[in-house]
Amino acid sequence: MTTTAPARTKYEAVIGLEIHCQLNTNTKIFCGCSTQFGNPPNTNICPICLGMPGVLPVLNERVLEFAIKAGLALNCQIAPHSKFDRKQYFYPDLPKNYQISQFDLPIAEHGWLDINLEDGSTKRIGITRLHMEEDAGKLVHAGADRLSGSSHSLVDYNRTGVPLAEIVSEPDMRSGEEAAAYAQELRRILRYLEVCDGNMQEGSLRCDVNISVRPVGTEKFGVKVEIKNMNSFNAIQRAIEYEINRQTKAIEAGEKINQETRLWEENSQRTISMRSKEGSSDYRYFPEPDLGAIEVSEKILSxxxxxxxxxxxxxxxxxxxxxxxxxxxxxLLADEHTTADYFEAVLATGADAKQAANWIMGDIMAYLKDQKINISDLPLTPKVLGELINLIDKKTITGKIAKEILPELLEKGGSVKSLVKKKGLTVLAGDQLEQIIDEVVAAHPNEVEQFKGGKTKLLGFFVGQVMKRTQGRADPKTTNQMLGKKLNA
Structure with a gap:
């Protein structure tokens, strides 16, 4: 495994990511309320997720399963014994005034993830921990995107108690490119596992960046700044590059870097100060008294x-x-597991892998993008695409015929053979093709003489004339061979 060297500059960035992933459960982590996104405000709530007096949380077993599977996929060590803790802080979107999370005994630790970079190299990023926790609610600031400038704020508690896995990386990244690649590969793995849908626009996957700058060659970290409010991988990369430049200029000017939380402002393409950064002691963690210890057996892990x-x-x-x-x-094919599943189902029909890849990445993906649908919803099933490719290989139809019938297959599906028969599009061969070739040769005596005189490139002209007369129903390779014999006779 190779790694990329940091840029040969006076300073280098030290970057770690904290990624919050909403787990794909139907109900919340400690109660039976729905996790459905987009419901009217404050309709997915109950006394448990609102922290009313006298209620008790019960761990959703599916949350534990998803967290363990994510930990295994990220090469983590799964803790045989872990627990939940109370993280104390006071904010309007946190109805209990504490969050149930995991502190010193998380469910998974000490993992790693390999990322591929644009220069073709690979880098291993360490994963410090993965822990389970509940989400907070959502503040809606009237008249503005954030508190500053708004006339008042409203609270929607639908998200309160939605299950999260927080995945904390080691500070192993040195650029915006590496951080974006890490976040993308992590999202890809979670989607393959089907434990998180990764929809950043819905808040299902949220990324906080911790970044500091230090002189190249030093071991001591600089002052850490946290960046929030990035809703795309491109934004993560741009925010990091901006912050590297900001901190580097400040250090060179002799200014002090403050430990703080900053927001990425998309419109102005800059980070802005939000608040000073809390330390873990500010949260006054202690073990959650209403939930028992979590025991994970080797049998379950297996x-x-x-x-x-x-x-x-x-x-x-x-x-x-x-x-x-x-x-x-x-x-490209492995980017989404639904695309990979479709591709492999096509291969199961006996279709050639390269041909299947070309059809999927070309015409099919263009159609999906145009129609804004997923490949799993496509009327053209893998079986039918496999039939199409196999008929081309057997020379029952040509690539041109396949292109001609593809739009109808994409819209309606159906049998390739039936559609070819219905439209009369089978390949012309044998006596039928030979007759057309004879007619083309007879119609162009001057070109025949030139060909016999050594102008062999005219073979392409004759093939074109045959293809024109047959409307693409002749196999080009067969036509080449038959014309060659005829013209050289």
Missing amino acids: IYRQELPELPEAKRDRYINELGLSVYDAN
Whole structure:
């Protein structure tokens, strides 16, 4: 495994990410309220998630399963014993005035994740921990995007108690590119596991960046700044690059870097100060008295390991080394597990891997983008696409015929053979093709003479004339061979 060296400048960035992933459960972490996104404000709530007196939380077993599977996929050590803690802070969107989280005994620790960079190198990013916690509510600031400038704020508690996995990386990243690549690969893994949908626009995956700058060659970290409010991977990269430049200029000017939380402002493409950064002691953690210890047996771990799917990195390697696909093709096909599942279902029909990749990445993806639908909702099933590719390979139809019938297959699905028969689009061959070739040769005596005189490039002209007469129903390779024999006779 190779790693990229930091840029040869006077200073380098030290970057770590904290990513909050909403787990794909139907109900909240400690009660039976729905986790459905987009419901009217304050309708997915109950006395438990609102922290009313006398109520008791009960851990959703599915949350524990998803957290363990995510930890295993990220090469973490799963704790046989862990617990929940109370994290104390006071904010209007936190109805209990504390958050149930995990502090000193998280469910998973000491993992790693490999990322691929644009220069073709690979870098391993350490993962400090993965822990479970409940989400807070949402403040809606009237008349502004944030508190400053708003006339008043409203609170929606629908998100309160929604289950989260917080994944904390080691400070192993040195650029915005590396941080964005790490966040993308992490999201890809979680989506493969189907434990998180990763929809950043809905808040299902939220990323906080911790960043400091130090002189190259020193071991001591600089003053850490946290950046929030980034809703895309591109924004993560741009926010980091801005903050590196800001801190570097400040250090060179002799200014003090404050430990604080800053917001990324998309419109002005800059970070702005939000508040001073709290330390862990400010939260006054103590063990959650209403929830028992979490015990994870080796039997359960064994079951969950067996249920893990093939993950993106392994799938990309297999596509390259076993199927002979290019790195570009493998990355694109393995990016979403639904696309990879579709591709492999096409291969199961006996279709050629490269041809299947070309059809999916070309016409099919263009159609999906235009129609704004997912590949799993496509009327053209993998079986039908496999039939199309196999008929081309058998020379029953040509690539041109396939392109001609593809729009109807994309819209309605159906049988390729039936559609070809209905439209009369089978390949012309044998006596039919030979007759057309004879007619083309007879109609162009001057070109025939020139060909016999050594102007062999005219073979392409004759093939074109045959294809024109057959409306693309002749196989180009067969037509080339038959014309060659005819003209050289």
